[in-house]
Structures are given as structure tokens and as C-alpha cells.
Amino acid sequence: MRLLLVEDDPTISEPLVDGLRREGFEVELATTGAAALSADPVDLVLLDLGLPDLEGRVVCQELRAASSVPIIVVTARGDEIDRVVLLELGADDYVVKPFGFRELVARIRAVLRRVSPNGEPTRDRLDVGRLTIDLRSRAVSFDGHPVALTPKEFDLLVRLASDAGAVTTREQLMREVWDENWWGSTKTLDVHVASLRRKLSPDVIETVRSVGYRYVDSP
Numbered sequence: 001m002r003l004l005l006v007e008d009d010p011t012i013s014e015p016l017v018d019g020l021r022r023e024g025f026e027v028e029l030a031t032t033g034a035a036a037l038s039a040d041p042v043d044l045v046l047l048d049l050g051l052p053d054l055e056g057r058v059v060c061q062e063l064r065a066a067s068s069v070p071i072i073v074v075t076a077r078g079d080e081i082d083r084v085v086l087l088e089l090g091a092d093d094y095v096v097k098p099f100g101f102r103e104l105v106a107r108i109r110a111v112l113r114r115v116s117p118n119g120e121p122t123r124d125r126l127d128v129g130r131l132t133i134d135l136r137s138r139a140v141s142f143d144g145h146p147v148a149l150t151p152k153e154f155d156l157l158v159r160l161a162s163d164a165g166a167v168t169t170r171e172q173l174m175r176e177v178w179d180e181n182w183w184g185s186t187k188t189l190d191v192h193v194a195s196l197r198r199k200l201s202p203d204v205i206e207t208v209r210s211v212g213y214r215y216v217d218s219p
């Protein structure tokens with residue numbers, strides 16, 4: 001897998017390039033937006049929004065206009081970042097600096113898993129063990145039986161199951177499923193997890209104590 005890292009700050013890019021290479025990725029580095037736009041085709045782009053020459057959002061848009069390469073946007077904390085706008089620009093996911101390296105690798109793998117070998121996103125269906133989710137009709141079945149979920153239960157399940165095996169932190173789940181600016185109680189998250197366990201099976205969502213949750217189910 002070839003990644004293009006677009007990042008002008010060497011204190012971030014140097015350890016990141018080393019780490020990603022250790023994870024088995026081939027990594028190209030571009031330090032400007034112009035270099036990013038003229039780079040050879042890759043399997044995924046990690047795009048810092050704060051670039052010296054071009055507006056990161058413009059780079060994102062132009063990359064997306066030129067190809068269907070998956071794009072993960074990296075933003076600085078405090079950026080006026082609107083998830084909806086990013087998705088409209090064509091980004092597949094985003095991480096906020098400072099981010100953990102493990103979290104970033106999990107995001108990269110999750111985005112790559114959602115993309116089929118011909119580069120077209122295959123987001124209409126998710127199969128994990130006994131679970132099948134039709135993302136278009138929002139129909140869920142578990143062990144062959146249809147399961148009725150509320151909209152938030154559905155969103156939470158999709159978020160967990162689309163990165164099955166990986167731990168998603170409570171903060172990430174609150175931000176992505178409820179509201180990116182959520183700073184309040186996460187009790188509502190626990191309530192929804194409990195409800196999913198009741199409707200699916202008690203053992204499919206594992207609690208990782210004081211971190212978050214993980215979807216686990218083998219065929």
C-alpha cells in the first residue's frame with residue numbers, strides 16, 4: 001500500500017513516515033499543496049490542512065476531482081473544522097492533532113478496508129461475522145434475523161463494526177456518532193451500547209476499560 005503524506009512540518013512528518021514504514025506502508029512525502037497535486041497515484045492520501053502554499057481544503061477538493069483516492073484529513077486542534085464540509089470536499093475521514101499513532105493507523109486501515117481493489121468505495125454493505133448491515137436501506141440482521149435499531153444505535157453499530165477488532169475511544173464515538181463538539185456526559189453512549197448488546201448478542205461489543213469499545217465477532 002502506497003501512502004502520500006502531505007505535511008510541511010518535519011517534526012510531525014519525520015516520525016510519521018518512519019512509523020508508517022514500520023507498519024509496512026510505502027510512504028511518499030509532499031511538503032506543499034502543489035507537490036501533493038503533482039504526486040504519482042497512491043492508495044491513500046493523508047492531508048494536513050495547514051499547508052504553506054495552498055489552502056488545504058482546495059488541495060482536498062482538487063485531489064478528489066482528479067481521482068477517487070481515499071483521503072484522510074489532518075487538522076490542527078482549534079481549526080474551524082466542520083465534518084460535513086470535509087466530507088463534502090471529498091475527505092473520507094479526519095484526525096485532529098495531536099493524534100495517537102495507533103489511532104491514525106487504525107483509521108488508515110479502516111478507510112482502506114472500505115475501498116475495493118478497483119478504487120471505488122463499496123459502502124453499501126458491511127459484513128462482520130454474524131452481522132450484516134445494508135448501509136443504503138439501513139437494514140441490520142444478526143445471525144440471519146432482522147434487528148430493529150434506533151438511528152443512533154444504527155450509527156454507533158456502523159462505526160464500531162466498520163472497524164471491527166480495533167478499539168474506538170469513547171471520545172471518538174461521541175464525536176463521530178453524536179456531535180464533534182460533545183464535551184458532556186458519555187452516559188448516553190453506554191446506554192446505546194447496552195441496548196445494542198441486548199438486541200444483538202452480549203459479547204459482540206467489548207468494553208476496553210477506561211478507553212472505549214471494540215466490536216468483536218468471528219464467523
Ligand code: CA
Nearest residue numbers: 008048050051
Ligand atoms: Ca502544517
